[in-house]
Amino acid sequence: MSPNLKARSALAAASLLLATPALAQAPQTGAPPAQAAPPSQAEGTPPAQAQPVMTKPPELVQPVEAQYPPDALAQGLTASVRLIITIAADGTVADVLPTEPVGHGFDEAALAAVRQFRFSPAEVDGVPAPVQVEYVYHFTLNAPPEEAPGQEQVQAAPKATLTGQLISRGSRSRVAGATVRCGDDPEAPEATSDADGRFTLEVPPGECAVRVVAQGFQLYQTKEQLKENETTEVNFFLAPAAGALETVVRSERPKKEVVRRTITRQEAQRTPGTFGDPIRVIQALPGVARAPFISGELLVRGSNPGQTATMMDGVSIPILFHLLGGPSVVNAEFIDQLDFYPGGYGSQYGRAVGGIVEVGTRKGAADTFHGSVKVDVLDAGFFLEAPITDGISVAAAARRSYIDTLLPVFLPKSEGSTLSVVPRYWDYQLRVDFGAKRGANADVEAGGARSTGYVMAFGSDDQLRVVSSGPKTERDLSVDTQTLFHRIKGDWTYRKGNLTSVFTPYVGYDANSFKFGAAKQDGVGYTLGAREVLGLELSSALTVRTGMDLMYEHQSFDVEFPAPENFEYVAFPGAESVGELLVEKIGLGAFDGALFVEADLKVGKFTFTPGVRGNLQSAGDTQNLALDPRLWVRFAATERTTLKGSLGLYSQPPETFRFIDLPYGNPDLVYQRAFQSSLGVDHRLTDVLNVDVTGFFNRRFNNIVAPGQIIARTGGGVVQLPYSNEGIGRALGLEVMVKKDRASAKDKWSGWLSYTFSRSLDGRAGPKPDGGGGFGGGFGDDTDATYGLSPFDQTHILTLVSSYVLGNGWELGGRFRYTTGRPTTPLNHTYDLYQVDRNRFNGTYGPYASARTAGFHQLDVRLDKSWQFQRWTLGAYVDVQNLYNAENVEFVFNDYRQRREYEVPGIPILPVVGVKGSF
């Protein structure tokens, strides 16, 4: 064998492919555009909204031939070195890492060559941006050259054509950028599949040993008999290389915020113990305290429930969970990713004194019709996505519960009593995208301007009806509730040169009804809002963003209630009397608007982002103003290490219904406020392993608490304010996040470690109101303390999440959690305190929050199995909560005489199974 050296290269990932077969031994220039690319967001575009699109892939313009390792050459060894190349915004190679070292000097030779490559800059949304690609450098040895045929022979050579389409097995996605060739001869003709997965290959007639190489897919081999001057049309179904992983996203959006944690759809669906619920996955991130039981409450950096805003593509989601604590109204199939900001977020965000959760929705597929159907113990749903025409795609999802049909089987039946419980819920999401034509390049559009957009609608409906009656029941009981909402939003993104504009109008409709015996409430709400974010890159060192965030809502309520005690008259302890029926019609409109501006100023390795948000709320006759200055500083210490800090003020308007007249509302409420600060460091240990350590300190003030104080009314009488701004809180802590992503489709392991050390205080600034306190200072004992440890305080919060691809369609995941027990106030019984009129006992207690429940620890495990068929995939999972059945204490309650404490255990071992089919 003559030592003809053949070194060939191929970009395999979802990025680059060499266009022509390697007649030479070096990589080729002029690589064609890629099917898809790792997204990278340009500065100034809103995060987690429209997924960034690679409008221009990088092309290899300056290849460098690697030196064949002499020892390997002498031994006749060949190899393929798989590399991750980070291409800087200017097209130079910023970093190269081998994903799986092969040894024998091949790795070093490939690295040395690739470091000298030069690419044309990739563009994301029309802006040059850094990207990462996977690249395979092949070292092969050619057979000795045969005698070259004469020119006449070449011209007379007969031809056959193989044409067809490459389809991902199990999902029907089109596989673009794959190479198709006959045999293993490096000189053989080669074809590259286009965006629709189509290819055409011209080869000599005869048997073709087809080889298809595509990133993320197993090598596909088959044999085709090709006849002279005939075209053979085929469909090849390629098997994904590792389970159902199809998208490999390695490029990160630059972080403006001090902390932004992103959860992919895959993570949202497969994190054990979350039932595939995207909102509950957030609870596994640093800074979030564990909520009791399996409720999905977001308790972020010491804040209380309701103080973290959850939005879907920038529009607030009115309710997070079906039936109070059930599945979240966000269908996991519809999300693209979740961004979680525990604090220190940008000026364009407001209306929260805790954190922000931004649910980014999924753009419909551009290649062909896809979908999935999912069934579990509570509900069933579907997801569909398809291109309508070039540039327009649609995605839709819907879900409906069926527990109302299953519950009667489990409800107790006895003569003389009937019990009917009918819970129902459904939700839907619909998104239509337009303007992003496949393969469109910003350069070819008129004037370089580019518009994309989409219209999205989402909503949900929850109904619960409980009827209990019969002579043997304690009482006839009837409860009927419904909570319904719809939201429609538009999104128009316009880019021209260094200007980016994102305009997001939205409208909403809410309806809720509640019937409980003679008490009825029917509420209707209309919402109209818009957000405009304008970004202008004035220079490479200065980018300015400004905009407005306006919202108007009108709420009206038709109410019929028996006169409620303590609102209409002074309650006497004990049996509540039945009040005369009150009938009221209440209507109130409220406007909340904000103007904001912020700028990124780069000075050397520093990036300063000063910003300010001015808020105005007008509700009835009340007008509130709040100014929120904020500052972020980032210091890029090294290529891999960044120091970051933030401080600023944040405001959250009281909900509109709280402004209704006394005694049911308080028109004098003002903005809830918080001061947030943080300081941290982010270090990328390897390309797939990242460490983030952040300390934080927050103070909340003017927060809403209930009830307020009892005051004299103008014109006579007294009133207990139902709400007041007396709430205060403070939290400090340290968050650590270590995250390991999958390096490639072959990398089987991913996961993260999340640890939070925190101390959070909560309460109210004023004295305890007569009649006790509700939330915010509701301390449940007889002390006068109104400020102390938050009921949700957890000193240590540790979460380990891991998932491992076992192969053959199996994937195993686990989540382990340990948290410090929540504070309790211990009983200190020495005598009975009996309230005769109430027929209840008061307790005698030790110091407030001077004890804690035992620490919480739990292991959740999830096992997924997928079966890939030619055109669809069947998946099944079992998600087991609390695998080793730990008896964790959720609450402590006392016996009726307040003599002894009883621990209320949490959820025992709870397996949940589900089935999902997708195509």
Next chain:
Amino acid sequence: MKALINYGSLLLLAMGAVACIDPEDQPSRVHDFRVLGVSTERPELMASTCERTPEALDALAAEVTYRALLVDPSGGGRSIQYTLWACADPEDRTCANEADRALLAEGTTGEGELTLAIHPGAARVGEDRLLLERVQEADPYKGLGGIRMPLVLRAVAGDEEVYAQKLMVFWCPVVEGMKANEQPVIPGLRVDDAPWLDGEPLELSGPGPFVVTSDDVSALEETYVVPGLRLQAVTLKEAWEISWHTTLGEFSPQETGGADFGGQQGRHRTEWEPAEGATAQDVTFWAVVRDGRGGSSWLVRRARWSP
């Protein structure tokens, strides 16, 4: 609303979980020293005018019969020491503030009904001030719920000590239509639909459960008027609650009647189930009724139960 819903969901989850816990000690299972009820006759005192006249003060200073139901089934007839105070602050569950309390009675008694004649409306505290005035001063509702004077009974039996607080209500006609409360009285009880009379113990046998009901009280529940917080008249209707107690086994539910905020009233029907493995014995039952505005009374019944 979102925050309220969030808290509501936590509360529902907690309530659901608590329902799964079965504490050993139950309100209906009387096994040690207890104060089961306190009644004042009359249940409230109403002056004829809201002006501070001698007649009005005399009406509010009228004698009141104070009754406390003391039970001590395992005490063996031991003596019970008691002290009865009136004080100014309802939040002061033990009348610990000596400056604002007046001693009404003290002494020693035995198990059963403690009956005392008292004049709480005439009680005076430091500097010879009427306690009623101190109560009114401390009232954040400025008397719109009446003047509610805490009567605190401290009862000690052996090493068991109970503070039982009852609010004594003093009214004047703030709005039209107000009238003094009348004492709620249970007209009668039935066991498995048969009348359960006072006097001869009922013979009961078997594991039960035995259905215990009260005769219909709906006609006795008063419609009454109180001043509203906006100084308007508010019309209310009583919804009596009855708590059930026994020396053997327990009742389920342990409290019946009452109304929820939707005005749905409970029916006075409960089931008594003897303790598992118990031997034949005499059993005492108490049904204590409360009208939700300070009135209270009780019935005592006995039965001879055999397995």
